[in-house]
Amino acid sequence: MSSLYIHIPFCLSKCPYCSFVSYPGMDKLHQRYVAALLLEAQWLHQNASVSPLSTLFLGGGTPTIFSGRELAQLVSCCQELFAFSDQAEISIEANPKTINPEKLSLLRHSGINRLSIGVQSFNDKELQLLGRPHSAEDAAEAVQLARAAGFDNISLDLMYGLPGQDHYSWQQTLEQAISIAPDHLSLYELTVEQGTPYHLQRNQGLLDLPDEENMVIMDQLTATLCRQAGLAQYEISNYARPGYECRHNINYWQNGPYLALGAGAVGCVDGRRRQKTCDPRHYCEQIESGQSVVQEEECLERTASFRETVVMGLRMTCGVSKIQLQQRYEMDLDDYYGDTLIHLVNQGLVEITASHLRLTARGRSFANQVMAELV
Template identity: 55%
Template sequence: MAGLYLHIPFCSSKCPYCSFVSFPGMEQVMPRYARAVESELATLVRQEQETPIETVFAGGGTPTILPTELLIPLFDAIRKKFSLAAEAEISIEANPGTVTRESLARLRQAGINRISLGIQSFNDSELGKLGRRYRTGVARQAVMAAKAAGFDNLSIDLIYGVPGQSPATWRQTLEESLSYVPQHLSCYQLTIEDGTPFAEMMERGDLDLPGEEDIEMMDEMTVEVCRSAGLRHYEISNFARPGRECRHNINYWRNGDYYAVGSGAVSCISGRRQRRTEDPVAYCRMVENGRSPVIEEENLDRETSFRESVVIGMRMLTGISRADLVARYGMDVQDCYGGLLDRLQDGGLVELSPTHLRLTDYGRRVANTVLAELV
């Protein structure tokens, strides 16, 4: 089984923290782009016949900024051209302000069975600082519209560590999100990415970020509040009701195979990683001319793939199965890392059992540092 990722690179505006492949103000390119994606899907099917697809994920950008008359045919094409598993998880990311009850009902009727709403905050001041174009009233309408449209697998995405945010305002956002009884919650700590307006503001000293103690308090609060609401912490930033974990992302965290289409999209099949051109117009031109939009390809050797499986898989709270690694690579974590694991264990950062390698609670709080050691 494999996953399929569909990238829609358009958005209404570029948020100051965003480093993803996304472009505002390209409405005129959207019909051409949709045609190019459908063409790439057809090419992919010819190359990878009979490959069963278990999950489909449309991300961005903001996929729902694409008009439904352009978006739905892409999902129809996937259903017609690929062998989808009977219980395939078909997800789409959506932002408040780009959806209505009617548009969401059409998406649900088209077979999309999971929606991830990028709410980010239920605090107007924080939404403004994040550069979001909507406010809490519109966010609330989007949640209720998704539920009314029949989405019974609803995920809400939030960001904490926002400039000017306090543990109290973060708790308010958490509690309001959980009051809608979502099946899944993603809580991402704000990271300052190079080349973004936030990075420039930080360099000038103009970014009022919460202190380390407040961040630690928010981390602990998130786990506690989600647990009380019946959501299990299954990955560093993700919480879900039993059986509602994001299967597409789990396949990624387990370093499984995933296809991809669209500008900037990355695929990895049997250790061959391919990246497509980011420019939507260049992407369209290449596909229209019968050329592959892939501009970069890497064939991962066994040890590189092994290390990636460890680093990505350690994001999950269950950690990495040592038996699975041996079955897949013929290598155990002790063979690869040796004394480094002893040092990480002595520092209280990882736990190594006869069956698994996992981050400790403390290790998860400094996960980026720990995982950088294991690359």
């Protein structure tokens, strides 16, 4: 499976917890950036050979900050340049404040068949603390509009472990989300990243984060409510109705090849990982003058790639396929990890079935620790 990712690094405002490559207030650059993306797509088409693309993902930032026409142009340019497999998954991330019926209809008609809406919370006070530009009502309306525009694969992003949040408000958010029948949920625990305003606030003791007990209850609530709603956990943070798992992200977790376009985007093909320059102005200048936008390049040797495939694969509930590892790397899991793996099995953190290595339910609670041992 091969994928293409397009990064749109612009947002309405900067959320105080965000460490992504995203910039507010660069509206004047938008048109120029789209033109640069189209040029980079042509260059990529001429210089990278990948099998037919199974997925395309427009992420950000806030891709829907662009007009429907600009986004449709990007998608159709990619469809003309690259071969896509039948039934390719084409996703876009959307902020409830940047969509309307006309834009959604244009997106749907352009071939985009999966919408990932950044909701984060259905509690207005929490949304305010998160610096989100939309309300809970805006988010619920966005889902209705998307359904009316013909989207039958809708994912909601929610966050827990938020300032001022307890397990009661997380339950309300989750129940509200489930009541509007999403096909997929991405549920992320807030991480306070260095360099963000939240990091500064936490260091000053101004961030009122939930305690351990509340976090444990939130995890239990998540498992129970999603199971009751028919949303099966297929990755540490992701839940879906059967058949609605995000194929684009599964390709990442399987460490498959992916191309990337745009400022700050990372692509990896044939063991070569390339990160593009993060500054959108610099990105445009480089593309316009025919120069490279690659800021960093890393060549992964076989064993490093093997370990990465194991660790990424463990994120998925099904785990990592032993046969596929053997075929891809001609390396054996047990031989490579030896006592480390035996120790993790004995601790009840991972299990080895006839076909897979995977985290146990207990192991999912200590996923970072397990991965640190295997990476």
